[in-house]
Amino acid sequence: MAAVYRALHRRVSSLVCRLHSTYVRKMRYLNQLKEDDSLCRQAQTSGTFYLFHNLSPFLQKVGKKYLVPQLSAAEMRQILEKFQEAEQWMEKSVLVGCSDEHRPCFALDLGALDKSVIESELQGSFTDLRKALFVVDMEDSPLLASAQSLLRWHDSHQYCSKTGQPTQKNVAGSKRVCHASGVIYYPQTSPVVITLVSDGSRCLLARQPSFPPGMFTALSGFCDLGENVEEAVRREVAEEVGLEVESLRYSASQHWPFPSSSLMIACHALVGAQQAEISADTPELEEARWFGLEEIVEGLKREPSSSKQHNSSLLPWFPPKQAIAHQLIREWVQLQTA
Numbered sequence: 001m002a003a004v005y006r007a008l009h010r011r012v013s014s015l016v017c018r019l020h021s022t023y024v025r026k027m028r029y030l031n032q033l034k035e036d037d038s039l040c041r042q043a044q045t046s047g048t049f050y051l052f053h054n055l056s057p058f059l060q061k062v063g064k065k066y067l068v069p070q071l072s073a074a075e076m077r078q079i080l081e082k083f084q085e086a087e088q089w090m091e092k093s094v095l096v097g098c099s100d101e102h103r104p105c106f107a108l109d110l111g112a113l114d115k116s117v118i119e120s121e122l123q124g125s126f127t128d129l130r131k132a133l134f135v136v137d138m139e140d141s142p143l144l145a146s147a148q149s150l151l152r153w154h155d156s157h158q159y160c161s162k163t164g165q166p167t168q169k170n171v172a173g174s175k176r177v178c179h180a181s182g183v184i185y186y187p188q189t190s191p192v193v194i195t196l197v198s199d200g201s202r203c204l205l206a207r208q209p210s211f212p213p214g215m216f217t218a219l220s221g222f223c224d225l226g227e228n229v230e231e232a233v234r235r236e237v238a239e240e241v242g243l244e245v246e247s248l249r250y251s252a253s254q255h256w257p258f259p260s261s262s263l264m265i266a267c268h269a270l271v272g273a274q275q276a277e278i279s280a281d282t283p284e285l286e287e288a289r290w291f292g293l294e295e296i297v298e299g300l301k302r303e304p305s306s307s308k309q310h311n312s313s314l315l316p317w318f319p320p321k322q323a324i325a326h327q328l329i330r331e332w333v334q335l336q337t338a
Contacts, residue, residue: 022100029102033095034174040104041171044090047104049076050147053118053126054111055155057144059136060124066135068144069124070105079121083113094154094173096147107147109155129257134320141322142255149261153187156260160185189255192262193232194220196328197243197269199276203296203332204241205318206280206288212304214314216291217325220264233267241288242279245269251331254324266324268332291316293336296329 033040048070051058059066071079073090080089093106110118119125129148133141150173160167160178167176167185176185196218197204205216221236223229234245251266280288291299295316302317319325 026098026100026102030095030098030104033098033104034170034172037171040095043095043104044093044106044171045073047098047106048072049093050096050105050107050144051118051122051126052107052109052111052148052151053113053115055109055148055152056126056128057132057148058118058122058124059127059132060122065137066127066132068132068136068140069122071122076108079118082117082121089113091171094147094150094169096143096150105143107151109151134322138322145255145257149189149255149257150187152257152260157185187261189261189263191223191229191232192220192256192264193223193229193236193267194218194264194325194328195233195237195248195267195269196325196332197237197241197245197271198332199271199273199290201273201336202276202290202292203329204243204278204288204290205316205329206240206285208284209286211286214304214317215319216287216299216316217319217323218266218328219288220325222262229265229267233269237269237271240280240282240285242281243271243276246272251328252324256324264324266328268328293333296333300326300329300333 033043049072050068050070057068060069061067076090083089089108089110093108096105096107098104115126127135129144132144136144154169154173154176157176158167159165160181160183162183163178163180165178165180167178169176174186177183178185204219206219207216211217219236219240221232221240223232224235227235229250230248233248237243237245248267248269251268253266254264256262256264276290278288278290296318299316299318302315304317318329321327
C-alpha cells in the first residue's frame with residue numbers, strides 16, 4: 001500500500017510541476033516581450049487583438065451572449081487597409097497577456113478611425129466598459145479591464161512631467177520613455193480599500209448619487225499617501241459613516257479600471273453593536289443604512305430591472321457577481337448562516 005501512495009504522490013507532484021512550469025514559462029515569455037522590442041514586434045504578426053474605440057471595447061452579440069472577439073493579425077490588417085497608415089496603427093497596440101501556448105494578446109484603440117466602418121465590418125459594436133464588464137463572461141472581464149487601463153494610461157502620459165517633451169512607448173507598451181531626460185515611466189495603479197462593515201448581525205451598505213437607482217454597495221475610498229490598509233479602512237469608515245472599526249480582516253483583491261486603474265483591497269470590518277448609529281458626513285454618500293440578513297439574501301436575488309415596485313419605489317439591489325463588493329456581501333451571508 002505504501003508503494004501505491006508513493007506512486008500516486010509522484011504522479012501528483014509531476015502534474016503540479018508541469019502546471020507550474022507552464023505558468024513560469026508563460027510569465028518569462030511575457031517579460032521577454034516587454035523587454036525586447038524586436039521580439040515583441042515579431043509577436044504582433046502571430047498574436048491576437050482586442051479592439052477598443054475611445055476606450056470602449058468591441059463586443060459581438062450572439063443570441064443572448066456577448067462575446068469578446070480576438071482578431072488575428074491578418075484580420076487586423078484587413079480592417080486597417082480600409083484606412084491610411086495601417087502599419088502605424090499596429091505600433092499603437094499594447095501587450096496584455098498570452099495563452100499557455102505562448103500566443104500573445106494585444107489591445108488596440110482605434111478611436112481616431114470611423115467607428116461605424118469597423119462595427120459594420122465586424123458585425124458588432126463598441127460598448128461602454130462599465131456595461132461590458134457585467135455582460136461578458138467572467139474570464140473576459142479582467143482582461144478587458146486591464147487592457148483599457150493600460151490604453152488609458154498611455155493616452156494620458158504622452159508628455160514628460162519633467163521636460164514637457166513627448167514620451168515614446170516601447171513596442172509592448174509596458175513603459176514610456178522621455179528621450180530628452182532619460183526618465184522612464186511605468187503604468188501605476190492606485191490602492192483602494194472596499195469595506196463591508198458589520199455590527200455582528202447586520203451589514204452596512206451605501207449608495208452615491210451617481211449609482212444606478214436602487215443600487216447599494218460596500219464603502220470604498222482611496223488610500224492616502226503613507227497609509228497602510230488597516231489605517232485606510234478605519235479612516236474611511238470613520239469619515240463616511242461616523243463609526244469606529246474594532247477589528248478587520250482581509251478578504252481578496254481585484255483590479256478595477258475606474259476611475260482610472262485601481263487595486264480594490266476588500267476587507268470585512270466589525271464595529272461595536274452598541275455604537276452602530278450611522279452618521280453620514282460626506283457629500284459622496286446619498287444614503288447609508290444597515291441591512292439585515294433576510295434583506296441581503298433577497299437583494300442578492302434581485303436584478304436591477306426587477307427592483308421597481310408597483311408604487312414606483314425601488315427595492316435595493318447589489319453589485320453583480322463580477323464585482324468584488326458582491327463577493328464581500330456573499331461572504332457575510334455565509335458567515336451569518338454558518
